[in-house]
Structure formats: structure tokens, C-alpha cells
Amino acid sequence: MTQPHILIAGGGIGGLALALSLHQLGVRCTVYEQVRALKPLGVGINIQPNAVRELFDLGLTPAQLDKIGVPAREWALVGQKGQEIYAEPRGTDAGYRWPQYAAHRGQLHMLLYQTLVDRAGPEAVQLGAKISGYSILPEGGVTATINHTDGSHSIVEGTLLIGADGIHSAVRAQMHPHQPPIHWGGALMWRGTSRAKPVRTGSSFVGLGDHRQRMVIYPISAPDADGFATINWIAEVTLDETEARKSGWYKPAQLSDFAHHFDGWTYDWLDVPALLRGASEIYENPMIDRDPV
């Protein structure tokens, strides 16, 4: 019997983590990723203890995660006047056996990519290779059609094809052709990072504001010798679909687009306007969603 070969559509966090798991099990797999070069895109992401356990089981170490993030210690909800509403510990402070990490999404992505290439070889991730469709073979197995960035096409055969190709998944669209389109998630977000001193525990995820406008703020690095860390923030306003402007995923944005929503959000423990002004880059993201199949 020939060895199984798993085809994975998409080299995001999901596709690369899956490939690392298959490699660990000794199952051959190839990731097909549409972009020509993976780049460390994104800002903060929280990796919950159950996911950190998986990363540790894959052989990633706390020292590696400490380079891309920081263990989260607290989750706190704060009202617009700066008053605490609710707070609870997170990660090992909450009794889990594994920490929760607040990390840089792009650096986590690069860590998974580099680890896979180191272990399985560069041929395990085919870049500039977009899966446009598949056929299930009558005798078992599957073929996938790959569109390469040079304009050529190829067909690959595998035991299984796993769609890890994100919210606009081509695999899912073929598998579930009658799914409804992506829908508006109710909010427009501006995301960025600034160098600032962490608040509260020093590693708190703070949700600040109300249902109309709110901030999410948390550090994604340990503080430097002067006490400054990279602080991830999301500034978010609720908009219904008719109010929502045409917005692209990861559109660069200006402070003047949104900072006025947070004028006066200054407390003795946090200065939101100053945090926003300290941003190196800002991106506008619409909150969009898809119904489960």
C-alpha cells in the first residue's frame, strides 16, 4: 500500500499547525499556500491554554513563545469612566497547567512556518500555489487543482484534502456550494501596536468601554528595562451594515479616521488617546463572519 499523503489548502496558523501534527505522527503532507511569500502579518492574538498545550506537544518551547509574546495574567472589563466591572485571572494564574499567551500573530505564524520547514523540509510548503478545486476519485483519494502565480496549473493527488484556506475558503465553497455569503459582524475595528507601559497586572487583557465604542488593550511583549512593552490595541465601534463603509481586510488607516471616538478616555491609570497616538501602523478591519455549516 502506498504511504498516505495529505494535501492541505492554506498555510495560515491552522494549516501549518496541522502540518506540524501530521509530521509528528509520521504522515506525509504538503501545504499549498496561495501567497508567494509568507509575511508576519497581523497584530495581537491570544493563544488560550488548550492551544498552548498543543504547541508544547508539538515541541515548541516556552522560550520560543516568550520571544513572540507574553503569558497573559488577567482578563478585565472596565467601564467607560475607567471603573472596574469584572476581572478574573487567566492562564496559570487561573489554575491551568498551561499558560495563555498574548502574542504577535505574524510572529506566531512565522514560528510555525520556520519550525515546519526545519523539520519537514522546504518542499512541505508550496508557496504561490492556490487550490482552486478538487475531485474525489472513485477508487478513493482526491486530486486538487493548483493555480500557480506564474499562471500555470497543475493537478496533485493525495489521500485526503483538508481545507484550511480561511474565511474565503475555496474548498469549503465547493464542498458546501449553497452556503450563505459572509455577513457583517456588527463592528468596525482599527488595530495597531504602540510602545507604552502595561497597566494593571502588567499582562492584563483589558476590555474598556460599552456596546457602542470600546477598546481592547493588552501587551504582547515583556517590558524592556524602562518598563515599556509592545501594547496591542483594538479600537472598535458598533455599526450596522448600512452604516458600514466599504472596508477591506487589512486596509491601512489614519488616526484621524477614528481617534475622535475615544477623546477624553483618560484615566489616572491609562491614557487611551496617547496610546493611539503612539501607534507605528494602524489597520482597519471590518468584523465579518460566516455561519457554521
Ligand SMILES: Cc1cc2nc3c(=O)[nH]c(=O)nc-3n(C[C@H](O)[C@H](O)[C@H](O)COP(=O)(O)OP(=O)(O)OC[C@H]3O[C@@H](n4cnc5c(N)ncnc54)[C@H](O)[C@@H]3O)c2cc1C
Ligand atoms: C493577514 C491576516 C492577519 C490576521 N491578523 C490577526 C490578528 O492580528 N489578530 C487575530 O486575533 N487574528 C488575526 N487573523 C485571524 C487569525 O489569524 C485566523 O482567524 C486564525 O488564525 C485562523 O487561521 P486559519 O489558518 O484558519 O486561517 P487564516 O489565518 O485566514 O489562513 C488561511 C490561509 O490560507 C491561504 N489561502 C486562502 N485561500 C487559499 C487557497 N484557495 N489555496 C491556498 N491557500 C489559500 C491564505 O493566504 C492564508 O494564508 C489574521 C488573519 C490573516 C489572514
